[in-house]
Amino acid sequence: MPGLEDLYREIILDHHRNPRNRGELPPPAPHAIGHNPLCGDEIEVYLQVENGRVVDIKVGGQGCSISQSSASMMSQAVKGKPIAEVQALVRRFKGMMSIPDADGNAIEPDPAVTLGDMEALQGVVKYPVRIKCAILGWNTLLEALEQV
Amino acid sequence: MTTTALDLAAIKQQFPLLQREVNGAPLVYLDSANTSQKPSVVIDTMTAFLRNSYAPINRSAYQLASEATDAYEGARTKVQHFINARRVHEVVFTKNATEALNLVAHSWGRTNLREGDVVVLTHMEHHANIVPWHMLVAERGIVLRWVPLTADGQLDLTTLPQLLDGAKVFSFTAMSNVLGSITPVQQLCAAAHAAGALAIVDGCQYVPHNVTDVQAWGADFMAFSSHKMCGPSGVGVLYGREALLDAMPPFLGGGNMIADVRLDGFTTAELPAKFEAGTPPITEVVGLGAAVDFLTGLGMANIREHEIEIADYALRTLTERFGDDITLHGPTDTSVRGSTFSLAFRGIHPHDLSQVLDQKNVCVRAGHHCAKPLMRLLGVSATARASFYLYNDTDDVDTLADALDGASAIFGF
Ligand SMILES: Cc1ncc(COP(=O)(O)O)c(C=O)c1O
Numbered sequence: 001m002p003g004l005e006d007l008y009r010e011i012i013l014d015h016h017r018n019p020r021n022r023g024e025l026p027p028p029a030p031h032a033i034g035h036n037p038l039c040g041d042e043i044e045v046y047l048q049v050e051n052g053r054v055v056d057i058k059v060g061g062q063g064c065s066i067s068q069s070s071a072s073m074m075s076q077a078v079k080g081k082p083i084a085e086v087q088a089l090v091r092r093f094k095g096m097m098s099i100p101d102a103d104g105n106a107i108e109p110d111p112a113v114t115l116g117d118m119e120a121l122q123g124v125v126k127y128p129v130r131i132k133c134a135i136l137g138w139n140t141l142l143e144a145l146e147q148v
Numbered sequence: 149m150t151t152t153a154l155d156l157a158a159i160k161q162q163f164p165l166l167q168r169e170v171n172g173a174p175l176v177y178l179d180s181a182n183t184s185q186k187p188s189v190v191i192d193t194m195t196a197f198l199r200n201s202y203a204p205i206n207r208s209a210y211q212l213a214s215e216a217t218d219a220y221e222g223a224r225t226k227v228q229h230f231i232n233a234r235r236v237h238e239v240v241f242t243k244n245a246t247e248a249l250n251l252v253a254h255s256w257g258r259t260n261l262r263e264g265d266v267v268v269l270t271h272m273e274h275h276a277n278i279v280p281w282h283m284l285v286a287e288r289g290i291v292l293r294w295v296p297l298t299a300d301g302q303l304d305l306t307t308l309p310q311l312l313d314g315a316k317v318f319s320f321t322a323m324s325n326v327l328g329s330i331t332p333v334q335q336l337c338a339a340a341h342a343a344g345a346l347a348i349v350d351g352c353q354y355v356p357h358n359v360t361d362v363q364a365w366g367a368d369f370m371a372f373s374s375h376k377m378c379g380p381s382g383v384g385v386l387y388g389r390e391a392l393l394d395a396m397p398p399f400l401g402g403g404n405m406i407a408d409v410r411l412d413g414f415t416t417a418e419l420p421a422k423f424e425a426g427t428p429p430i431t432e433v434v435g436l437g438a439a440v441d442f443l444t445g446l447g448m449a450n451i452r453e454h455e456i457e458i459a460d461y462a463l464r465t466l467t468e469r470f471g472d473d474i475t476l477h478g479p480t481d482t483s484v485r486g487s488t489f490s491l492a493f494r495g496i497h498p499h500d501l502s503q504v505l506d507q508k509n510v511c512v513r514a515g516h517h518c519a520k521p522l523m524r525l526l527g528v529s530a531t532a533r534a535s536f537y538l539y540n541d542t543d544d545v546d547t548l549a550d551a552l553d554g555a556s557a558i559f560g561f
Contacts, residue, residue, distance in 0.1 A: 004507055008500075008558055039499050040516035040529040062529050064499035065559075133499065 071137025223437030
């Protein structure tokens with residue numbers, strides 16, 4: 001069995017203890033709530049999009065260290081990015097989580113997209129049940145983007 | 149360490165899975181409220197049945213089929229005695245407890261409940277005893293009322309007469325799958341009847357751990373699942389009073405449940421076949437029969453006594469070692485609780501906690517335990533739940549405590 005150090009990297013625990021971009025944005029900000037029905041975790045994502053760019057993002061909700069830190073890192077990474085880049089980032093992250101694309105094919109890493117600190121979440125892949133935790137914020141982000 | 153009520157060394161020997169080692173150490177299985185492990189006798193009985201006696205039931209004249217039918221119906225008789233039902237055909241085999249509760253809500257509920265009729269539930273029900281009623285709210289406009297809880301996670305019965313006033317149904321759990329609280333079933337059935345309501349008991353968490361007597365309770369219906377009581381998954385039981393079952397329309401239609409089918413309609417079979425449409429889980433029912441014999445052999449009163457000792461030891465050990473750092477939801481009085489503990493520990497999220505405990509081979513469930521209304525009441529989105537059964541001993545409690553200590557180290561709380 002892999003050691004837990006791979007899962008609970010210091011950067012993850014740091015985002016868990018001090019989540020970035022916590023809060024809400026007032027309506028009519030695009031907003032989505034994601035649930036992990038297995039464990040009851042909940043993540044809320046609020047966006048402010050101007051000229052096709054995510055100028056602000058807030059994250060609410062509660063959950064385990066993996067879901068919360070992943071959402072926290074996600075918020076840092078997408079803030080200020082054009083939507084097209086955000087979508088490429090989501091794709092890249094899902095690829096790292098071994099989640100196939102809509103056609104069931106493996107997502108090849110796009111060398112143009114860098115994950116930075118989020119590489120720390122790579123260890124989650126060894127714990128398949130936790131992939132849902134790691135991906136929750138990202139799917140919620142996609143739902144919020146659909147409202148833009 | 150063993151308890152005084154059961155010979156744990158001998159019992160553990162009978163569960164092959166508990167002999168399994170992972171990373172050189174035995175498994176500490178603390179998720180029996182979810183589903184229990186199976187003793188050799190259940191596995192062997194099912195295997196022997198499949199090898200020697202498997203055949204359709206109720207349908208064929210040949211010797212083998214009548215052997216299989218005898219094994220299947222023999223299990224029904226075992227279950228009848230196990231829960232002390234008056235008549236053997238008051239025992240209906242279903243897929244699981246969920247299907248049993250849906251059967252009641254669908255068949256009895258759709259026949260007898262109209263807009264505005266009141267069904268009383270409690271704040272600690274499993275979704276299986278909530279959602280079927282919500283479906284009738286949507287479809288029929290029935291009204292739900294909820295019995296609240298006390299601070300220590302027992303039913304707060306102070307307003308029960310008002311809640312039951314005018315109600316048609318009172319459906320409640322005999323033991324909470326989250327808090328471990330045991331409810332006063334006999335008293336609740338009597339209160340339901342005094343108000344003119346039916347009493348439906350969710351026995352899922354109670355029947356595997358205690359002596360069950362549906363007649364002493366006065367229950368109208370009672371549901372439970374085989375897989376939580378050392379039997380296989382795929383089979384559950386609905387107990388129903390004969391007069392009620394007789395008056396109800398069938399739930400599912402098809403083979404086995406009919407007396408006659410014509411171009412213009414059908415007539416139903418007698419009980420219990422009326423509610424057992426299609427080919428049932430034959431081997432699983434036979435396995436359930438073996439589980440009932442196994443439990444009866446140990447003695448349900450002994451199992452209860454053993455679990456009281458485990459619960460006492462767990463309450464003492466965990467509070468002595470962790471004090472205010474641990475919250476154990478539910479009653480602290482072991483006379484009104486089983487050995488299922490939902491816990492919160494040093495602010496570590498239940499998912500993380502169960503992951504870390506898994507590193508020490510300690511299997512606990514993290515999640516909402518299919519009781520989201522109760523989670524909201526507790527003000528949490530999830531808990532970690534350690535549930536002990538007849539094959540767990542006090543060493544398992546100590547291993548859990550040691551593993552909890554290890555979790556603090558990782559999260560630095
Ligand atoms: C109290 C209670 N009711 C109902 C159920 C549903 O049982 P099953 O999933 O076997 O249908 C469970 C099992 O989780 C339970 O604990």
